[in-house]
Structures are given as C-alpha cells and as structure tokens.
Amino acid sequence: MKILIVDDDVVTLNMLKEFLESHDFTVFLAESADQAVVQVRNQRLSLVLSDIKMEDSDGLSLLSELKKKDPNIVMILMTGFGSMQGAIEAIQKGAFDYISKPFDLKKMLTLVQKAARHVESLKRAATKEVGPPPAIETPRTLIGRSPQIVEVYKTVARATLSSSTVLISGESGTGKELVARAIHSNSNRKHKKFVAVNCGALTESLLESELFGYIKGAFTGAQNDKKGLFEDANGGTLFLDEIGDITPGLQVKLLRVLQEGEVKPVGSNEVMKVDVRIVAATHRNLEQWVKDNKFREDLFYRLKVIEIDIPPLRERTDDIPELADSFLKKYSAKLGKSIDAISPEALEVLAQYKWPGNVRELEHQIERAVALTSSSVLGAEDFDLHSSDGVGRASAAESKTNDFESGQEGADHLVGQSGDSKKSLEDLEREHILKVLKQADYNKSKASEILGIDRATLYRKAQKYGIALKGE
Numbered sequence: 001m002k003i004l005i006v007d008d009d010v011v012t013l014n015m016l017k018e019f020l021e022s023h024d025f026t027v028f029l030a031e032s033a034d035q036a037v038v039q040v041r042n043q044r045l046s047l048v049l050s051d052i053k054m055e056d057s058d059g060l061s062l063l064s065e066l067k068k069k070d071p072n073i074v075m076i077l078m079t080g081f082g083s084m085q086g087a088i089e090a091i092q093k094g095a096f097d098y099i100s101k102p103f104d105l106k107k108m109l110t111l112v113q114k115a116a117r118h119v120e121s122l123k124r125a126a127t128k129e130v131g132p133p134p135a136i137e138t139p140r141t142l143i144g145r146s147p148q149i150v151e152v153y154k155t156v157a158r159a160t161l162s163s164s165t166v167l168i169s170g171e172s173g174t175g176k177e178l179v180a181r182a183i184h185s186n187s188n189r190k191h192k193k194f195v196a197v198n199c200g201a202l203t204e205s206l207l208e209s210e211l212f213g214y215i216k217g218a219f220t221g222a223q224n225d226k227k228g229l230f231e232d233a234n235g236g237t238l239f240l241d242e243i244g245d246i247t248p249g250l251q252v253k254l255l256r257v258l259q260e261g262e263v264k265p266v267g268s269n270e271v272m273k274v275d276v277r278i279v280a281a282t283h284r285n286l287e288q289w290v291k292d293n294k295f296r297e298d299l300f301y302r303l304k305v306i307e308i309d310i311p312p313l314r315e316r317t318d319d320i321p322e323l324a325d326s327f328l329k330k331y332s333a334k335l336g337k338s339i340d341a342i343s344p345e346a347l348e349v350l351a352q353y354k355w356p357g358n359v360r361e362l363e364h365q366i367e368r369a370v371a372l373t374s375s376s377v378l379g380a381e382d383f384d385l386h387s388s389d390g391v392g393r394a395s396a397a398e399s400k401t402n403d404f405e406s407g408q409e410g411a412d413h414l415v416g417q418s419g420d421s422k423k424s425l426e427d428l429e430r431e432h433i434l435k436v437l438k439q440a441d442y443n444k445s446k447a448s449e450i451l452g453i454d455r456a457t458l459y460r461k462a463q464k465y466g467i468a469l470k471g472e
C-alpha cells in the first residue's frame, strides 16, 4: 500500500518513512502542502499522513484541497495538541482520524493500517456493482477447523449412523445444541421432528407431564388428553438439554423409557411404544455428579453410549478467526452494514481472551462491535472484553510488547523493526541520530548530510535529546 507522509520536519519524515517501510508500506514524502498535492496527483495516492502545523502550510487546508479533488482520499492528521476541538475540526473536514503528538509508534501503525484497509474497502466498493443485500444465513452447520473441533465432527458423523443415545458435554455456549441438531439433521431421522426440552427450566411434575403427556383427569386442570414430547418426537430425535438437572424421581422414569422404549402418560395405565432417539446435553461434570450420588450411575451409562465433549473455545483458538468472520457476515448483513474484515490486531486480542461464555459470547461480541462501529474494519478497540476470568485487551497487548522488549533490549537494531512499536517517535529519533552519528564517526557534517538536515538542526536536536556531540 502506498502512503504519503507530509511534514516540514525532515527528520520526522525520514524516521516515519523507515518505520512504515519496515511494515510493508511504499512511502512518498512531501515537506509542504504544495509538494503533497503534486505527489498525490503524480503517484495517484489515496492514503496520506500529514502534520497539521507546518511552517508555511497547514494540514487542515491540505485536507480540504485533497478532498475536493478526491472525496475518497483517506487522511490521518498528526497534531501537536490533542484537543477535542482539533479532533472535531479534523473529523468534520473529513479526516479519517487524527493522532496527537507525541505518539506511540505502535498506535500510529495500527491507525495507518486501519486507514489502509479503509482505502482498500473503498476501492472494492467502487468497483462492486450494487446488488441486493446478501441473504442472511444462519449457520446450520458448525464452524471451525481446529483439530479439537474436527474430533467433534467425526463423532457427530459416527452418531448419525445409528440411533444410539448421545451425551454431549461442554461449557455453556460451546455449541451443544448445535451439535444435537447436526446429529439429527444428518441422520436418517431428519424428516421427522427434532424436539428440544430444557430439563432445568421446569419443575419435576411439569417436566414429567411434558415428556410423557397425560390423560384427561390425571390431575386438577387436566381437561383433555395431552400428547407428551416423546410421542411428539416419535421417529425423530428428542433433545434433553441440561439433563443433569432432572430429579431422582424423573431419572428413574427416564431410565425405564430408555430400557423399554415405551412411555406411560401421567394418569394412564397403558404404555405406548415410541421410537425416539435421545440426545442429552449438560454443562456439568456428570461423572462427578455420579460419584457424589447426585445422578444415577445406570442412567449415566445409558445416556453416554456415544459421548461428545466439546472443548471450550479458549482451547481451540484456531477456530476464532473463522467463527468471527462468519458472525461478522451474519451481523453486517442483518444490520445493513458493510463491514468486511476484522483487523489482525483485533484477532490477536480475540485469541488472547479466555471466552468464559465460549462461542455464544464471541457471537455477541461481534454483533455488538458491528452495531457500534463506524469503520469498515473491526479493530481491537471495537471490542469490550473484560469479564473476570477473561484476559482483558490491555493486558493481552501489554504482555506481547513486553516480550518484544525483553528480547531486543540493548540490541543495536534498525529503526522500524516491530520491537520499536512501543517507543515514542522521540525515542526513535534520538536512537536514529545516535546511530547515524556513530556511523559517521561523529563527523557532524557527514551526520547531518545522512540525516538530511543542516548542522544547526543537528545541534538543536542533539541538545533536545541530551546527545553530546564529540569534540565540543
């Protein structure tokens, strides 16, 4: 991606050039607004990073002038004072964003990369024909390709070949219901019903009459016969969600259904044969519950003929980009927004987070970010991750930069390598001048020539940074 940097300070210009070039930008330079206009025209540039206050030009008028010629120009302004008014003016004049000096290079890079993606999406939008919005697709199938989720797929596939009982376990939001539905809709029962019941949401007697049905007069209020869910799901699949929550009394009754394949409606003496596949799910450790005598062991073994344990999302972070992308498509279509990507930095933050609410939480996060953002690319700042057992955004980013620093401490590395990202522009400038001085053997004329500044400026900068110029 091509970028133009505009600043009347040559040292800053060269520093930024080196830094951005090390991050794969093709950099053009201009020392004034006039030069900038020429460069934009000659090089057909769409991305500009400009200082606001320059000796004989100013960034805001440059912005207005460039916008007049190309409304799609994407410009970031650098300003000495981070005031709200400055921000308002810059944004109102159509700046993509603005950053106040002194700035953190990492922040600057993030911003420039975000702007670059915006340029690309504007270009794509310009070439795309305007058609009807894409159909909203709800993922009926599971998404992810991590080795762990692939194991789940394999067991699902095997489960579709028989009518054996399946026990699905996994933390909340890992996709247990989705797996249950996938088993049903890929089995030979797919043309019959998939009936789901949440065992944790109903009292014992209510759940019993729901499951087995009742006959007229079975209890007060039973004015007619009522078909139970087992009968309703006959030939199909009955999904017993939160199976860990059923009472000991119902556990016995359920065991009987599983053993005999027949149900007896409440109040009736007649049994009825049913052909129902049971898929049960729980977020609890049922094995432990058996040990603690909270769940019948015989029922546990009847249920777990086929076992599927869905690992939590934090153990299969490889799945996050694909999941995030599919939710991004779903919600940008649903909310009528054209957001087409998630930034690599944001994906990194998503990968670091612990996801206590698993895929469901990821879905909600994406939905929220899509709803609130005004950009065409979701960035790290669009997410709000700070649950008690999750790793927050700040700490994730911090631990990463610290790694960089400890690995590169004291190294005489080139300006612009990724480890520099956290340093301020000033730090980098100081290092750069020192490096050049060393290279030039402290010959001031030679050093100023390499730096592209006059000797007076070199003296001024050396004084500013407390650099002793040898021979003085």
Ligand SMILES: Nc1ncnc2c1ncn2[C@@H]1O[C@H](COP(=O)(O)OP(=O)(O)OP(=O)(O)O)[C@@H](O)[C@H]1O
Binding pocket: 139, 141, 142, 143, 144, 170, 171, 172, 173, 174, 175, 176, 177, 178, 179, 283, 323, 359, 360, 363
């Ligand atoms: N692998 C996946 N691919 C796509 N969507 C998924 C995946 N896993 C989960 N989801 C989505 O995440 C949400 C939660 O999934 P689901 O309801 O199946 O979880 P659950 O394990 O039953 O959660 P709970 O224990 O809280 O009931 C759903 O919107 C589902 O579509």
Ligand SMILES: [Mg+2]
Binding pocket: 176, 177, 241
């Ligand atoms: Mg569920």
